Each structure stands twice: as structure tokens, then as C-alpha cells.
Amino acid sequence: MKPILETLKTYVNLPSGSFDKALSTTLSEKISEDLSALGFEVTAHEGALHGPTLVAAWGQGARKLMLMGHYDTVFPENISQPFQLVDDTRATGSGVTDMKGGIALMVHALKAVLPKVDAQAYSIVCVLNADEEVGSGESRGYILDNAKKSFAALSFEPGHDGAMTIERKGVTCFEINATGIGGHAGADYKKGGSAIQELLNKLQQIYALRDDSKDISVNIGVISGGTADNVLAHEAYARGEVRSYDPAEMDKLHQQLKAICAAPGLPGAATVLTFKASHPPCKKTEASMQLFAVAKGIGKSLGLSPYLLSTGGASDIAFAAQANIPVLDGLGMEGGGVHTTEEYVNLEKVDIQLELAKQLLLKLLS
Ligand SMILES: [Zn+2]
Structure with missing residues (x-):
């Protein structure tokens, strides 16, 4: 050899x-x-x-x-x-x-x-x-x-x-922890937001940040939450990443992610965003x-x-x-x-x- x-x-x-x-x-x-x-x-x-x-x-x-x-x-x-x-x-x-x-x-x-x-x-x-x-x-x-x-x-x-x-491309990874009001799916559903529903609302807004004209990609790679079919989810969790070639666009994406997660959602529900590993463009x-x-x-x-x-x-x-x-x-x-x-x-x-x-x-x- x-x-x-x-x-x-x-x-x-x-x-x-x-x-x-x-x-x-x-x-x-x-x-x-x-x-x-x-x-x-x-x-x-x-x-x-x-x-x-x-x-x-x-x-x-x-x-x-x-x-x-x-x-x-x-x-x-x-x-x-x-x-x-x-x-x-x-x-x-x-x-x-x-x-x-x-x-x-x-x-x-x-x-x-x-x-x-x-x-x-x-x-x-x-x-x-x-x-x-x-x-x-x-x-x-x-x-x-x-x-x-x-x-x-x-x-x-x-x-x-x-x-x-x-x-x-630069990449920033993030995780989102959602909390909601747990309870019986038949009896308590009017009390407030489920963590899963709240998380999905946020994730849809995050997916909308994808912009093919600027080569901005968005991926949610992991999602989990809840405990059973008949239980309103008290907690849910997702992990993902965003990528761009442009440092200014990366900064903008960070601000957009923060704004989406900080905005009020369903009654009694909230999301907390944490940035994880990143590489600059x-x-x-x-x-x-x-x-x-x-x-x-x-x-x-x-x-x-x-x-x-x-x-x-x-x-x-x-x-x-x-x-x-x-x-x-x-x-x-x-x-x-x-x-x-x-x-x-x-x-x-x-x-x-x-x-x-x-x-x-x-x-x-x-
Ligand atoms: Zn390598």
C-alpha cells in the first residue's frame, strides 16, 4: 500500500x-x-x-x-x-x-x-x-x-x-420548547392552548422564512411532545436550523426567529427559543x-x-x-x-x- x-x-x-x-x-x-x-x-x-x-x-x-x-x-x-x-x-x-x-x-x-x-x-x-x-x-x-x-x-x-x-452557507441551529395547558382532551380543551398546537403554529411561520430566491433554507429536523391521544399536550419540542450565504440575512433570520417565538400565541401557551451550534457564512x-x-x-x-x-x-x-x-x-x-x-x-x-x-x-x- x-x-x-x-x-x-x-x-x-x-x-x-x-x-x-x-x-x-x-x-x-x-x-x-x-x-x-x-x-x-x-x-x-x-x-x-x-x-x-x-x-x-x-x-x-x-x-x-x-x-x-x-x-x-x-x-x-x-x-x-x-x-x-x-x-x-x-x-x-x-x-x-x-x-x-x-x-x-x-x-x-x-x-x-x-x-x-x-x-x-x-x-x-x-x-x-x-x-x-x-x-x-x-x-x-x-x-x-x-x-x-x-x-x-x-x-x-x-x-x-x-x-x-x-x-x-452559514448555519444556525435552534431548539424550541413549547408549553401549554395540559388536561383531558374531551373535557378541558376550551381551557387554553395545547403545547403541540402552539408549537405547530410557530413552526409554520418559521417554515415560511424559507426564500429560494435568496437561497435561504429552513429545516425542522426533530419534533416531539405530548403523552397520549386523549391528553392535551403540556409540553412539546422541536429542533431545526436555518442557512444562508449572506451574513446580513443570517442576522435577519435570527431576529425573525426571536420575534416569532416571542409573539403571543394561544391562551396559556408559550414557546422559548434557544440558539444552538452555528457557523457563520x-x-x-x-x-x-x-x-x-x-x-x-x-x-x-x-x-x-x-x-x-x-x-x-x-x-x-x-x-x-x-x-x-x-x-x-x-x-x-x-x-x-x-x-x-x-x-x-x-x-x-x-x-x-x-x-x-x-x-x-x-x-x-x-
Ligand atoms: Zn468534514
Whole structure:
């Protein structure tokens, strides 16, 4: 097996669900070891709920490039799948594409490129976190802080057919707890509002915030409440999220959600809104377009057809973009079935993705 696949196998076989802190820490130690072997000085910033955020520094130069990746997966240990080489074209395993593949690619691209980089003129910082899949609450500060000291940020989230990303939607998750007047469904129904009815009224108004002309999406993903057919619901609960490419629209959505939930409803019923995990939008900028143009030129010379993909999926690149530096995402391995137990990586593309990463690093670091 190629060295890069050996690395990938090692990473995948160390499960790292976002909330498996001890296991994630074990993987972080392996990644630290690999980066240290390349001459990086690695600091592990201990998290409360998740594995540490690794900040790995190389070189003394003033022009600093940031590389990003998350080493957590959505799979708790009990459903995490080991690395399996299916054939020459495909390997499966949890996180094999999203995004342990990206981290393996980053490590091997650095290994090839570092001997050619002037450490007095340039420097590199890799920020690798263990809570991306649950909103990056513990790591976002490290990402932004390091982005502020960098001239650009590259992220190794999965790539698809040469697609790269400089624009991503922001997402805000929320939950709504509704209370109403419980009682007998036959005898007490005139006394006041049921929590379920109140919640449904609010949710209909929230669904109406969807605006396809502005690419604003709304989803209610979880709903529950009540106890029996013949009981007026005293409590009900829903969880959902809203997404937009535009920071101003995200602010507006937050205000609209608050207003909907605060407005008076059925007698005796109320809803309480709580905002949960969020990622800001990553807005397309001219500087990011120029960074993409560099990657596109390299990709074309390698026979790829790189194109820009705007995606509704949030990612940590948005925190780097808040530092007003050019960003580029989607440099990782190509595969499919991410966030499912069918996740696979396309092995036929690994060499070319690695070559693209190497040439891009060299271009930006010389
Ligand atoms: Zn990912």
C-alpha cells in the first residue's frame, strides 16, 4: 500500500467521534507525531468535551499560510467502521473521506514540499480540530486567531470532481420548547392552548422564512411532545436550523426567529427559543477568487477541470474567512457516502489530488 494510504488507514482505525474525547485524543497524538516528524512544533489545546485543537507551526518567515482540517467524525466508536481496502479503486471506513483523507493528504503534501520551502521567508500553521461536526465551539477561536496571522487559508474538506469552494452557507441551529395547558382532551380543551398546537403554529411561520430566491433554507429536523391521544399536550419540542450565504440575512433570520417565538400565541401557551451550534457564512470575495484561480491553473495542468462550487454545507473555513483573508476549501480526497456507514474514498484520484496540493503549497510558499 502507498505511504499515504498507510497513513489514512492508521487515522481511520483510530475512531474519533466528536464526543469520544479520549479516543480523539489518541488520534490527535498520532497526527501530532506525524507533524512533529516533519519539523512542526505542535501545541495541543485541551478541550472540555472534545479532543484537543492541534496548532502546529513550522518556519519563522513572516508570510504565514494556514492549513485546516478536522479529525473528528460523526461516528461514535460503536458504529465506527475500520479502514478496508475494497479494490484498487476504493477504500471504505469512517472518516476516510470526511476528512481523515484530507489530513493524510495534507501531511504527505507537506512532507514532499517542506524541503523546498524557505523557512526564513515563509511559515505554516496547521489547525486541526476535533469538534467540527458539532459546530467547532471549542476550536473556532484558535482558527480565527491563527487566520488573523496568515495571508491565506486552505482547507482539506472532501473534494469532488475538481470542485473547490470559496463560498459556504452559514448555519444556525435552534431548539424550541413549547408549553401549554395540559388536561383531558374531551373535557378541558376550551381551557387554553395545547403545547403541540402552539408549537405547530410557530413552526409554520418559521417554515415560511424559507426564500429560494435568496437561497435561504429552513429545516425542522426533530419534533416531539405530548403523552397520549386523549391528553392535551403540556409540553412539546422541536429542533431545526436555518442557512444562508449572506451574513446580513443570517442576522435577519435570527431576529425573525426571536420575534416569532416571542409573539403571543394561544391562551396559556408559550414557546422559548434557544440558539444552538452555528457557523457563520463564508462569503465569496475577490481575493478568494484569485486564490481559486491559482489552484485552477494547477488543476488544469494536471488534467483536472476545477470549478467553483458554492455549497449549503457549513465548514470551519468560514471562521478563517472572518479574518478577511482569501480562503479555499475542498482540497481533500474525493469520495462519497460521507456521514453514512457506506463512506468511501476514490483511490484513483488520490495521486492527482496529492499532486495538486503539493504544487499549490509550493506556489503559495515561494
Ligand atoms: Zn468534514
